[in-house]
Amino acid sequence: xxxxxxxxxxxxxxxxMASKIRSSEITPESVFRERRLILxxxxxxxxxxxxxxxxxxxxxxxxxxxxxEKWPGxxxxxxxxxxxxxxxxxxxxxxxxxxxxxxxADKLITEPWTVEVGGQCEKGGKFALEDILKPHALEERVYxxxxxxxxxxxxxxxxxxxxxxxKRFEPNSRAKYVEFKTLYDPVQLPGQKYPxxxxxxxxxxxxxxxxxxxxxxxxxxxGKTLPNQSGAPLRLVVPWKYGFKSIKSIVSINFVEExxxxxxxxxxxxxxxxxxxxxxxxxHPRWSQAxxxxxxxxxxxxxxxxxxxxxxxxxxxxxxxxxxxxxDLDLKKNF
Amino acid sequence: MLSQTVNKKGVVAKRGLxxxxxxxxxxxxxALLPAxxxxxxxxxxxxxxxxxxxxxxxxxxxxxxxxxxxCVTPIQFIFKWGGVAKLRRMLGLFAFFYATLHLAxxxxxxxxxxxxxxxxxxxxxxFITFGIAVWLxxxxxxxxxxxxxxxxxxRKWKNLHSLVYVLTVLAVVHFVWQVKASELLEPSVxxxxxxxxxxxxFLRMVKR
Numbered sequence: 001x002x003x004x005x006x007x008x009x010x011x012x013x014x015x016x017m018a019s020k021i022r023s024s025e026i027t028p029e030s031v032f033r034e035r036r037l038i039l040x041x042x043x044x045x046x047x048x049x050x051x052x053x054x055x056x057x058x059x060x061x062x063x064x065x066x067x068x069e070k071w072p073g074x075x076x077x078x079x080x081x082x083x084x085x086x087x088x089x090x091x092x093x094x095x096x097x098x099x100x101x102x103x104x105a106d107k108l109i110t111e112p113w114t115v116e117v118g119g120q121c122e123k124g125g126k127f128a129l130e131d132i133l134k135p136h137a138l139e140e141r142v143y144x145x146x147x148x149x150x151x152x153x154x155x156x157x158x159x160x161x162x163x164x165x166x167k168r169f170e171p172n173s174r175a176k177y178v179e180f181k182t183l184y185d186p187v188q189l190p191g192q193k194y195p196x197x198x199x200x201x202x203x204x205x206x207x208x209x210x211x212x213x214x215x216x217x218x219x220x221x222x223g224k225t226l227p228n229q230s231g232a233p234l235r236l237v238v239p240w241k242y243g244f245k246s247i248k249s250i251v252s253i254n255f256v257e258e259x260x261x262x263x264x265x266x267x268x269x270x271x272x273x274x275x276x277x278x279x280x281x282x283x284h285p286r287w288s289q290a291x292x293x294x295x296x297x298x299x300x301x302x303x304x305x306x307x308x309x310x311x312x313x314x315x316x317x318x319x320x321x322x323x324x325x326x327x328d329l330d331l332k333k334n335f
Numbered sequence: 336m337l338s339q340t341v342n343k344k345g346v347v348a349k350r351g352l353x354x355x356x357x358x359x360x361x362x363x364x365x366a367l368l369p370a371x372x373x374x375x376x377x378x379x380x381x382x383x384x385x386x387x388x389x390x391x392x393x394x395x396x397x398x399x400x401x402x403x404x405x406c407v408t409p410i411q412f413i414f415k416w417g418g419v420a421k422l423r424r425m426l427g428l429f430a431f432f433y434a435t436l437h438l439a440x441x442x443x444x445x446x447x448x449x450x451x452x453x454x455x456x457x458x459x460x461x462f463i464t465f466g467i468a469v470w471l472x473x474x475x476x477x478x479x480x481x482x483x484x485x486x487x488x489x490r491k492w493k494n495l496h497s498l499v500y501v502l503t504v505l506a507v508v509h510f511v512w513q514v515k516a517s518e519l520l521e522p523s524v525x526x527x528x529x530x531x532x533x534x535x536x537f538l539r540m541v542k543r
Contacts, residue, residue: 088383196517300380
């Protein structure tokens with residue numbers, strides 16, 4: 001029996017969320033309906049058949065169509081701008097400097113896209129992206145993103161709970177972890193020509209982390225499809241962990257018994273643990289994690305230099321929802 | 336010693352001096368460009384993470400100017416261009432200038448003037464300890480870089496200022512230590528340049 005699977009049908013987290021929602025965040029239904037992002041079909045019509053899809057070059061940054069529910073747990077903190085979030089990226093496959101991924105973004109072709117699902121599950125196989133996405137209603141969730149490099153952003157993601165996707169593959173009782181891999185193709189992802197990390201990029205979650213309602217499979221941000229530098233067409237968002245856990249451009253999902261090897265952990269095991277939960281008390285060997293520089297649309301010009309560094313919160317401020325996952329774990333050892 | 340050797344080649348030295356006269360103000364302006372670029376970049380919101388970017392620019396240029404300063408003597412001898420020596424002090428002071436900006440940005444903007452945090456970081460993180468040591472050393476060299484100090488210190492001055500080799504080694508270590516394993520290319524280039532510069536001096540010493 002896997003303790004993690006207990007949380008599958010457990011909706012206690014919503015109560016915890018509800019207690020955190022400020023009254024200002026509760027919107028009258030009429031306004032809420034108006035605000036729904038119902039955007040004209042300029043691009044990716046999710047649920048549309050593959051034949052109606054435009055080539056991806058044309059769809060990158062295209063508005064997402066259809067109803068996108070606003071998730072009630074979203075933070076109302078000042079958001080990072082679309083430009084900030086899509087020009088300052090760690091996506092080493094498209095270059096190691098922060099400005100490289102946006103420059104090299106058009107090398108990556110995401111149409112067609114296939115995701116291979118395997119390991120300890122009943123219904124694995126190869127799936128076209130359209131088939132992965134079809135059954136899922138999209139929602140917009142504004143999450144804090146805390147990079148291990150001590151900066152943070154606030155980003156409105158569009159996606160659906162990873163748990164809803166994983167359940168479709170019917171993981172068995174031996175599925176204790178989920179391993180994810182990014183596309184490996186040194187032509188499309190030229191950074192893979194250099195041995196800066198072990199390629200393809202690999203990440204993993206414990207099954208209960210993967211099934212947690214906060215864990216999001218994202219297909220868009222700011223109401224648009226994911227730009228390539230942000231991990232198109234399919235990426236993970238795990239808001240209580242350092243950003244590098246939220247793997248981009250996923251082509252493989254594997255249910256496994258043993259803790260999977262992950263790229264940054266292989267590269268520098270003392271610096272990047274498997275868990276990599278945001279934790280202000282466990283400092284990186286080279287810098288403190290107690291504070292962070294918030295990069296939002298207010299940080300402009302010279303005033304950006306003097307914005308106060310904010311204190312980093314345990315689990316990136318999502319402790320009420322996720323702390324119980326780690327109640328019997330020494331987080332200093334299992335960083 | 337060095338200036339005498341070059342002065343024997345009177346013509347070369349003279350031509351070098353006039354070139355230097357043209358060059359020095361130009362080099363001064365060029366050496367300021369990274370700082371100008373940085374200020375412009377901040378003003379026009381070009382850096383998404385401006386504090387981080389400023390730390391990177393000033394740190395890199397501090398180290399680059401240390402290495403450039405160490406190139407002066409080899410250039411002087413290899414190209415028989417005595418006048419270039421006139422740039423040495425200015426280039427060294429630019430290394431100190433960028434190192435001081437680097438430290439000031441770290442204390443004021445990165446640490447938010449929280450001195451307790453800064454001291455803790457200096458004690459706990461070895462690469463920061465090294466960085467502080469480099470800056471203190473450069474401070475001593477900058478303060479004693481004027482003619483009065485050269486005269487006053489006599490032979491000791493040269494010994495004191497050969498500290499620049501140690502400081503450059505420490506500065507490269509400071510840089511290597513804080514980059515990710517995946518970003519070792521740039522510090523490797525500096526390390527290689529430093530190795531060549533030290534080797535050149537070593538071979539010259541052995542030859543004599």
